[in-house]
Amino acid sequence: MWEQRYALRTKQMKSSAIRDLLTITEQPNVISFAGGLPAPEVFPVAEVGSIVQKILQNNGAQALQYGATEGYFPLRSLIAQRYSSAELKLTADNVLITTGSQQALDLLGKLFIDPGKQVVIEEPTYLGALQAWNAYGAQYLTVPIDEQGMLVEELESRLQDQPGWIYALPNFQNPSGTTLSLARRQRLIELAMHYQVPVIEDDPYGELRFSGEPLPPLLHLAATTNTTASELPIIYLGTFSKVLAPGLRVGWMIGPQQVISKLAQAKQGVDLNTATLNQMIAYEMMQSGFLQEHIKGICAQYRIRRDSMLEALTRYFPQTAQWSKPDGGLFIWATLPQGIDSKALLSQAIRQKVAFVPGSAFYANGGGENTMRLNFSNATPKLIQEGIARLGQLLQTLPEMATILSPVS
Amino acid sequence: MWEQRYALRTKQMKSSAIRDLLTITEQPNVISFAGGLPAPEVFPVAEVGSIVQKILQNNGAQALQYGATEGYFPLRSLIAQRYSSAELKLTADNVLITTGSQQALDLLGKLFIDPGKQVVIEEPTYLGALQAWNAYGAQYLTVPIDEQGMLVEELESRLQDQPGWIYALPNFQNPSGTTLSLARRQRLIELAMHYQVPVIEDDPYGELRFSGEPLPPLLHLAATTNTTASELPIIYLGTFSKVLAPGLRVGWMIGPQQVISKLAQAKQGVDLNTATLNQMIAYEMMQSGFLQEHIKGICAQYRIRRDSMLEALTRYFPQTAQWSKPDGGLFIWATLPQGIDSKALLSQAIRQKVAFVPGSAFYANGGGENTMRLNFSNATPKLIQEGIARLGQLLQTLPEMATILSPVS
Numbered sequence: 001m002w003e004q005r006y007a008l009r010t011k012q013m014k015s016s017a018i019r020d021l022l023t024i025t026e027q028p029n030v031i032s033f034a035g036g037l038p039a040p041e042v043f044p045v046a047e048v049g050s051i052v053q054k055i056l057q058n059n060g061a062q063a064l065q066y067g068a069t070e071g072y073f074p075l076r077s078l079i080a081q082r083y084s085s086a087e088l089k090l091t092a093d094n095v096l097i098t099t100g101s102q103q104a105l106d107l108l109g110k111l112f113i114d115p116g117k118q119v120v121i122e123e124p125t126y127l128g129a130l131q132a133w134n135a136y137g138a139q140y141l142t143v144p145i146d147e148q149g150m151l152v153e154e155l156e157s158r159l160q161d162q163p164g165w166i167y168a169l170p171n172f173q174n175p176s177g178t179t180l181s182l183a184r185r186q187r188l189i190e191l192a193m194h195y196q197v198p199v200i201e202d203d204p205y206g207e208l209r210f211s212g213e214p215l216p217p218l219l220h221l222a223a224t225t226n227t228t229a230s231e232l233p234i235i236y237l238g239t240f241s242k243v244l245a246p247g248l249r250v251g252w253m254i255g256p257q258q259v260i261s262k263l264a265q266a267k268q269g270v271d272l273n274t275a276t277l278n279q280m281i282a283y284e285m286m287q288s289g290f291l292q293e294h295i296k297g298i299c300a301q302y303r304i305r306r307d308s309m310l311e312a313l314t315r316y317f318p319q320t321a322q323w324s325k326p327d328g329g330l331f332i333w334a335t336l337p338q339g340i341d342s343k344a345l346l347s348q349a350i351r352q353k354v355a356f357v358p359g360s361a362f363y364a365n366g367g368g369e370n371t372m373r374l375n376f377s378n379a380t381p382k383l384i385q386e387g388i389a390r391l392g393q394l395l396q397t398l399p400e401m402a403t404i405l406s407p408v409s
Numbered sequence: 410m411w412e413q414r415y416a417l418r419t420k421q422m423k424s425s426a427i428r429d430l431l432t433i434t435e436q437p438n439v440i441s442f443a444g445g446l447p448a449p450e451v452f453p454v455a456e457v458g459s460i461v462q463k464i465l466q467n468n469g470a471q472a473l474q475y476g477a478t479e480g481y482f483p484l485r486s487l488i489a490q491r492y493s494s495a496e497l498k499l500t501a502d503n504v505l506i507t508t509g510s511q512q513a514l515d516l517l518g519k520l521f522i523d524p525g526k527q528v529v530i531e532e533p534t535y536l537g538a539l540q541a542w543n544a545y546g547a548q549y550l551t552v553p554i555d556e557q558g559m560l561v562e563e564l565e566s567r568l569q570d571q572p573g574w575i576y577a578l579p580n581f582q583n584p585s586g587t588t589l590s591l592a593r594r595q596r597l598i599e600l601a602m603h604y605q606v607p608v609i610e611d612d613p614y615g616e617l618r619f620s621g622e623p624l625p626p627l628l629h630l631a632a633t634t635n636t637t638a639s640e641l642p643i644i645y646l647g648t649f650s651k652v653l654a655p656g657l658r659v660g661w662m663i664g665p666q667q668v669i670s671k672l673a674q675a676k677q678g679v680d681l682n683t684a685t686l687n688q689m690i691a692y693e694m695m696q697s698g699f700l701q702e703h704i705k706g707i708c709a710q711y712r713i714r715r716d717s718m719l720e721a722l723t724r725y726f727p728q729t730a731q732w733s734k735p736d737g738g739l740f741i742w743a744t745l746p747q748g749i750d751s752k753a754l755l756s757q758a759i760r761q762k763v764a765f766v767p768g769s770a771f772y773a774n775g776g777g778e779n780t781m782r783l784n785f786s787n788a789t790p791k792l793i794q795e796g797i798a799r800l801g802q803l804l805q806t807l808p809e810m811a812t813i814l815s816p817v818s
Contacts, residue, residue, distance in 0.1 A: 001605045001642055002668050037475055045469030052461045060454030064654035066446055099508055099658075099680045106679045110544055131678035135519055196410045233410055245473035247685035249508075259411050269540035270515045271508045275684050276656035 031387035033374040034355040036174065036330055039305075042298045043245050044290070051284045055277065063277040069268045070260075071097025071252075072279040078286055079252050083236070088223035093257040096264050099274045101204055101239040101251040103267070105132035108200060108235070110266045112164050113138045120158045120166040122150050124333075124362030124371070126174045126202065129167060138164075140364035147324065149173065149180030152187045159195035165235075166192060166199045170218060171206040172329025175362045175373035179327055182215050189222050192233050202237045207295050209328035210303035219254065230256045240282045242330070243295050248278040299328075306332070308381035309374065309388060316392025318401060323374075330377040333359070336370045339400050343369070348394055354387045440796035442783040443764040445583065445739055448714075451707045452654050453699070460693045464686065472686040478677045479669075480506025480661070481688040487695055488661050492645070497632035502666040505673050508683045510613055510648040510660040512676070514541035517609060517644070519675045521573050522547045529567045529575040531559050533742075533771030533780070535583045535611065538576060547573075549773035556733065558582065558589030561596045568604040574644075575601060575608045579627060580615040581738025584771045584782035588736055591624050598631050601642050611646045616704050618737035619712035628663065639665045649691045651739070652704050657687040708737070715741070717790035718783065718797060725801025727810060732783075739786040742768070745779045748809050752778070757803055763796045 055063050070076065076092035084090045098104045105128060113119070115137030121129070123142035130140075141158040144151050150168060159166075168188065170180040180188070192199045201218045219236040232255060239251035253263060267273075285291045309332055313323050323334040336342060342358040349355060359371025376384060395401055464472050479485065485501035493499045507513045514537060522528070524546030530538070532551035539549075550567040553560050559577060568575075577597065579589040589597070601608045610627045628645045632638075641664060648660035662672060676682075694700045718741055722732050732743040745751060751767040758764060768780025785793060804810055 001607060001640075002665060035475075040470035040474055043470055043473040045465050045473065048469075048473065049462055049465045052465075053458055056454050056458045056461075060457075061449035061452055062656075064452040064454065064457065064656040065449055066444075066650075066655045099684075102678070103680045128678070128681070135675065135678050198410060231410075241475075246475045246681075247471075247473040249680060249682070249684040256411060266544065269511070269537070269544050270679070271512045271658060272537070272655075273658070275508075275658040275687055278684055278687070 030350070030353050030355055031379060031383045031390070032355045033376070033379065033384075033387060034357050035378055036375055037378040038242055038246060038298075038330075039301060039377050042294075042301055044285075044294055047285070047290060047294075048245070048281060051281055052277070055280045055284065059280070063280050065276060067273045067276040067279070069273050070264045071095065071274060072276065072283060074287070075279050075283040076252075078283060079238070079254070082286075083217075083219065083254055085220050085223060088220060088229065088232075090229055090254065091257075094229050094254055094260055096253045096255075096260045096267065097274050097279055098237075098251045098253055098267070099271055100241060100246070100249040101202065101237050102128055102132065103270070103274075104237045104251055104253045105129050105202075106135075107253075107263050107266050107270065108165075109133045109136040109138065110270070111262055117164050118161065119164040120155070120197070121364060122168065122173065123364065124175050124359060124368055125167065125364065126169060127357075127362055129202070130364055142363075142365055145173070145176055145178055147178055149178045149184060150188065152184040152191070155188065155191055156195075159191060159197050162195075163197060166197055167202065168199060168218065169202045170215070171203055172208065172326050172331070174205070174329070175331055175357070175359065176333040177324040177326030177329055177331045178333070179212075179215065185215065185218055185221055189218060189233075193222075196233075199234050200237065201234055204237070204239045204242050205329035206238075207243055208299055208302060208330070210299050210306060212327040230258065232256050235259065240285075243298065244282060244285055244291060248275075248281060250274060250278050250282045302328075302330070302377055304381060305376045305379070305384060308384045309376040312385050312388035312392075316389045318392070318395055320401075321395070330375055332374045332376060334372045334374060335359075336372070336395070337401070338370055340370045340395075340398065342372045345372070345391075345394065345398070349391060352390045352394060354390045356391070439759070439762050439764055440788060440792045440799070441764045442785070442788065442793075442796060443766050444784055444787055446784070446787040447651055447655060447707075447739075448710060448786050451703075451710055453694075453703055456694070456699060456703075457654070457690060460690055461686070464689045464693065468689065472689050474685060476682045476685040476688070478682050479673045480504065480683060481685065481692060483696070484688050484692040485661075487692060488647070488663070491695075492626075492628065492663055494629050494632060497629060497638065497641075499638055499663065500666075503638050503663055503669055505662045505664075505669045505676065506683050506688055507646075507660045507662055507676070508680055509650060509655070509658040510611065510646050511537055511541065512679070512683075513646045513660055513662045514538050514611075515544075516662075516672050516675050516679065517574075518542045518545040518547065519679070520671055526573050527570065528573040529564070529606070530773060531577065531582065532773065533584050533768060533777055534576065534773065535578060536766075536771055538611070539773055551772075551774055554582070554585055554587055556587055558587045558593060559597070561593040561600070564597065564600055565604075568600060568606050571604075572606060575606055576611065577608060577627065578611045579624070580612055581617065581735050581740070583614070583738070584740055584766070584768065585742040586733040586735030586738055586740045587742070588621075588624065594624065594627055594630055598627060598642075602631075605642075608643050609646065610643055613646070613648045613651050614738035615647075616652055617708055617711060617739070619708050619715060621736040639667065641665050644668065649694075652707065653691060653694055653700060657684075657690060659683060659687050659691045711737075711739070711786050714785045714788070714790060714793060717793045718785040721794050721797035721801075725798045727801070727804055729810075730804070739784055741783045741785060743781045743783060744768075745781070745804070746810070747779055749779045749804075749807065751781045754781070754800075754803065754807070758800060761799045761803060763799045765800070 113136035522545035644664040
């Protein structure tokens with residue numbers, strides 16, 4: 001009685017690679033570079049505990065009750081204040097609290113995508129965005145990336161037919177780990193303004209920078225030429241998942257008030273409001289200044305793990321492989337010699353009890369067969385060394401590698 | 410740059426009556442019968458506090474981490490166990506945890522509704538369901554209700570053209586407060602099986618019964634004739650919002666495994682998973698037996714409030730008005746004489762600092778202008794008396810009432 005009823009949607013939602021991979025991750029003794037999980041060691045468990053007590057004692061009835069769809073007002077105000085700049089004056093009306101950043105992606109799809117609608121994405125890009133938008137029937141115009149992020153010179157040709165938006169992850173991109181350079185950020189904004197195509201700036205990792213100098217978000221770069229928030233061509237997505245705890249499911253969107261108001265209307269039909277207690281936890285953590293200090297600790301840990309993985313890659317991976325050197329975030333992107341299929345490699349790797357995500361999962365329109373995403377945040381340096389060593393050994397034994405290393409003359 | 414992009418969706422989502430009304434509710438000194446809010450006095454604030462401490466101490470890393478999209482396994486298992494019966498053996502695979510019941514409604518829309526798809530609903534019905542499904546372009550076939558719930562004899566004619574589902578709220582329906590009789594439940598299942606149309610059984614209030622005998626859920630009635638869970642024609646929606654705390658945003662869906670699996674796939678793109686900590690709170694409350702005892706306390710409080718409102722209606726409302734006498738739940742439904750417009754009444758009532766929801770908000774295809782939904786859970790008996798007295802006085806002064814009471818002969 002059920003099958004014929006969801007044929008269409010099922011086809012649109014067939015990609016569930018992340019979920020299947022999380023299942024592998026949960027197997028005991030697997031060294032997993034597959035997920036995008038924060039290190040549990042850095043969760044501020046005790047602080048969450050004492051803040052929950054404080055909230056419940058002072059404000060228990062509000063914390064456990066329904067709340068406004070737009071979110072907990074003090075949290076919205078605080079986020080508005082934090083992202084305001086000399087050129088950009090934001091208020092709570094510019095902020096919608098979401099049930100994690102993933103919900104922001106879904107709400108954007110619900111409001112703006114009808115079947116067949118084209119949107120511009122980086123290639124590769126965040127798999128969760130594809131999953132959210134596939135369900136609405138999105139089509140993708142892709143722009144390749146290099147070590148400085150999106151190849152903005154290739155963007156212009158994608159903007160001719162008024163796509164729905166440009167989706168950009170400027171900082172420590174998922175999956176590639178690359179950061180969009182300042183010159184490219186400026187050019188991207190120019191093009192967006194010229195062609196009147198909005199930009200979705202997804203920035204879950206921006207505060208997790210371990211090296212190099214911070215770059216301004218597109219949100220601020222756009223504001224220098226365009227002073228009122230209502231004319232902003234940007235919707236900025238942020239989240240507490242990577243800097244506090246993903247299990248809380250609290251994120252935010254910043255944008256023009258009239259768009260935020262429509263998105264809130266969409267959210268009302270989706271989950272009424274984000275868990276009130278959780279929003280209050282995030283607010284207290286942010287308001288007290290604890291969060292800023294806490295982020296420094298996360299960065300210190302992750303820097304060690306990134307350095308450990310880069311060192312292990314140099315030691316164990318073949319010289320014919322290449323990989324990104326991210327200044328922050330959670331991921332390194334490795335490119336194997338042409339001809340190596342990282343999907344096939346994964347099934348062998350799992351037998352060796354080590355996992356990663358084949359890069360092709362992040363390509364909307366196919367490609368990337370010889371690439372892989374390696375997460376360095378969720379494993380200790382010791383396990384990183386061991387896991388990369390196993391992958392390196394596996395690569396050395398591949399018949400394809402032999403061909404590449406000593407081609408038949 | 411934004412406006413032209415969301416014209417279509419905006420039209421589909423224009424109804425935001427609940428949200429506008431929640432805004433009114435938040436004004437100081439308004440006696441509100443408008444929302445569907447639980448009484449904050451019954452929230453188990455101290456127990457939530459001590460359970461959070463226990464969870465964080467024993468399992469902090471898991472509570473703050475991403476979790477499986479399907480939900481926290483022990484909670485899914487416990488819910489499966491609780492809803493299993495002699496005829497129906499459920500496992501965790503039959504259960505999906507949702508971010509409140511509202512998310513369940515959204516996921517159903519995402520998986521099963523394409524623009525123009527018809528679904529059968531009760532008239533009046535839950536406004537949040539209409540908001541969720543309007544966004545997907547649903548059309549509604551309505552079945553009227555009387556004091557025994559949906560008029561099942563009128564259902565058959567709505568099933569001829571293979572609608573997507575029958576949406577039923579069998580217990581203390583929102584908004585009407587009515588309960589579907591056993592005979593009608595059985596006939597509804599027969600019709601659903603005969604016409605092979607699934608049933609969405611939405612049961613947020615079933616455990617909040619203050620009088621009369623409990624009736625079996627459609628889920629169990631369907632299982633007596635149809636023994637395997639995979640053939641079940643029912644998706645059952647439950648929530649912790651009304652029996653524990655809506656601010657946690659934890660609900661559940663029960664259904665055939667293959668449908669639950671598709672819904673989980675849809676949920677992955679929507680919010681990855683429901684907040685882990687919150688699921689663990691709900692699990693601990695349920696597993697320890699605390700929740701069952703706690704529900705008895707809620708029922709005792711709500712019975713007093715229902716009785717107070719029924720008594721006040723008899724005392725203050727005109728004899729030409731009628732209202733439901735619910736055996737549980739949160740709502741009383743009042744029908745005023747024909748010719749009285751409850752929307753116009755509301756604007757006058759707000760000046761008298763009392764609020765309710767005009768019944769027409771719950772009609773998908775128009776109607777119900779002379780009806781109103783009165784919530785009794787969120788105000789104390791003293792305020793209930795005062796608020797109903799104000800509404801009663803207002804009704805006495807309406808020119809339309811004068812016409813009705815002494816018609817021009």
